[in-house]
Amino acid sequence: DRATAPRISVIGSGYLGATHAAAMAELGFEVVAADPDAAKIAAFQAGVVPFYEPGLDELLARHLDSGRLRFTTDTADAVAAADIHFVCVGTPQRATSHAANLDYVEAAVAEVARSLTHDGVIVGKSTVPVGTAERMRELATALAPAGIDVELVWNPEFLREGKAVGDTLHPDRVVVGGASARAEALLRELYAGPISEGAAFVACDLPTAELVKVSANAFLATKISFINAIAEICTAAGADVRTLADAIGYDPRIGRAFLDAGLGFGGGCLPKDIRALMHRSGELGALQAVGLLQQVDEINMGQRQKVIDMTLQAAGGSVLNRRIGVLGAAFKPLTDDVRDSPALNVAAALHLRGAQVGVFDPAAGETGRRMFPTLSFVDGVAAAAQASDVLLVLTEWDDFSDADPAELAQVVHHRTVIDARNCLDRGAWEAAGWTVIGLGVGDAP
Numbered sequence: 001d002r003a004t005a006p007r008i009s010v011i012g013s014g015y016l017g018a019t020h021a022a023a024m025a026e027l028g029f030e031v032v033a034a035d036p037d038a039a040k041i042a043a044f045q046a047g048v049v050p051f052y053e054p055g056l057d058e059l060l061a062r063h064l065d066s067g068r069l070r071f072t073t074d075t076a077d078a079v080a081a082a083d084i085h086f087v088c089v090g091t092p093q094r095a096t097s098h099a100a101n102l103d104y105v106e107a108a109v110a111e112v113a114r115s116l117t118h119d120g121v122i123v124g125k126s127t128v129p130v131g132t133a134e135r136m137r138e139l140a141t142a143l144a145p146a147g148i149d150v151e152l153v154w155n156p157e158f159l160r161e162g163k164a165v166g167d168t169l170h171p172d173r174v175v176v177g178g179a180s181a182r183a184e185a186l187l188r189e190l191y192a193g194p195i196s197e198g199a200a201f202v203a204c205d206l207p208t209a210e211l212v213k214v215s216a217n218a219f220l221a222t223k224i225s226f227i228n229a230i231a232e233i234c235t236a237a238g239a240d241v242r243t244l245a246d247a248i249g250y251d252p253r254i255g256r257a258f259l260d261a262g263l264g265f266g267g268g269c270l271p272k273d274i275r276a277l278m279h280r281s282g283e284l285g286a287l288q289a290v291g292l293l294q295q296v297d298e299i300n301m302g303q304r305q306k307v308i309d310m311t312l313q314a315a316g317g318s319v320l321n322r323r324i325g326v327l328g329a330a331f332k333p334l335t336d337d338v339r340d341s342p343a344l345n346v347a348a349a350l351h352l353r354g355a356q357v358g359v360f361d362p363a364a365g366e367t368g369r370r371m372f373p374t375l376s377f378v379d380g381v382a383a384a385a386q387a388s389d390v391l392l393v394l395t396e397w398d399d400f401s402d403a404d405p406a407e408l409a410q411v412v413h414h415r416t417v418i419d420a421r422n423c424l425d426r427g428a429w430e431a432a433g434w435t436v437i438g439l440g441v442g443d444a445p
């Protein structure tokens with residue numbers, strides 16, 4: 001048996017990799033995190049998290065200090081210093097299809113395998129189409145230097161942005177696919193802390209592990225599109241989807257989580273994961289899955305169009321030269337991530353129709369501006385609301401639900417707010433003279 005604890009390398013230092021690296025250091029292991037982006041690595045090494053993720057800066061500072069965590073641009077260096085290699089690179093949607101782009105995963109696995117200086121275990125964490133891991137195993141075996149033993153397992157990650165640190169340190173479950181008895185023991189050792197706290201440990205084969213991940217996200221996406229479909233009925237029938245969600249959510253078989261109707265899901269995961277799963281299901285001939293996922297995607301994208309149409313209507317048929325105040329740019333609160341952000345999607349569409357759009361987000365102003373340089377980003381809720389004909393709440397930051405409707409009433413042109421996340425205290429806003437239009441809460445479409 002080993003005299004010392006296994007050492008860890010983490011390949012890819014994005015939201016997932018950086019959080020995983022810092023969390024593994026917190027769990028007591030020695031960790032080297034690698035990324036080819038020199039500016040990013042320099043930031044981390046200087047104790048600066050180059051994106052918004054609550055709590056990650058403290059964890060980073062603690063383990064730069066403890067000496068258990070360091071960063072490098074040199075993958076080979078990271079691999080040489082470790083026994084277990086986590087692959088945490090992105091698998092974005094391809095530009096020309098719904099398929100996942102696996103170039104980064106392939107390159108990472110190949111580079112780790114080639115760089116091995118002693119026996120090691122490669123642990124895939126990236127979200128991949130089912131069947132990828134088996135190919136990566138063959139690739140790793142083929143590229144590992146002669147005489148060096150390499151194993152490849154898949155250990156999907158379920159962290160949420162904005163809650164990444166807590167989710168990583170206290171996962172609901174640890175799923176490990178394709179592990180030998182030796183690798184399984186190693187993974188159990190790495191996750192001993194969370195397991196002792198009650199995280200379930202699920203050992204399975206490679207394809208099951210890959211599918212657990214995307215099925216979880218597909219189910220969450222389905223819950224959201226389901227409640228948005230029900231919200232459509234609620235609007236037509238004059239019912240209130242929030243009370244309805246609470247009421248059905250008391251049934252533990254249903255559960256209240258992920259039943260908030262509104263602008264729908266975005267971000268770097270749910271949209272691209274359901275599309276990649278749709279694509280892969282098609283390849284595998286699983287056509288019912290294709291149909292279901294297509295509906296989920298369509299309902300979701302339809303919510304954005306619905307809010308655009310509601311805005312047009314609230315502005316009197318056209319937004320040309322109208323001032324539209326937009327509260328929210330991030331795809332959800334507590335992140336500066338604007339990948340596939342429903343909020344920015346709506347803001348950009350209104351801008352294209354000739355509206356003067358002023359956007360405020362407490363964290364995503366910078367990332368938003370980089371993605372949509374033609375949109376005007378302003379500083380503060382009041383600045384976004386200033387002289388607006390219609391005010392839109394597109395991300396449910398506390399800053400927006402906490403804003404004072406009476407104060408905002410003073411600065412707008414028209415007191416009309418579209419609460420696309422159903423997050424405002426409607427009574428308080430109405431008392432301040434506002435017309436509040438929500439989604440699925442009985443307001444006319």
Ligand code: UGA
Nearest residue numbers: 157158159160161224258259260264265266267269331332
């Ligand atoms: C999601 C999953 O929740 C994680 O478990 C998973 O690990 C991650 O993807 C991933 O694959 O990496 P994340 O993308 O950070 O995490 O965001 P979520 O908290 O899931 O929210 C996704 C979107 O759904 C947001 O746009 C949010 O506004 C929307 N949403 C969420 C709703 O519209 N209604 C709800 O009731 C809940």
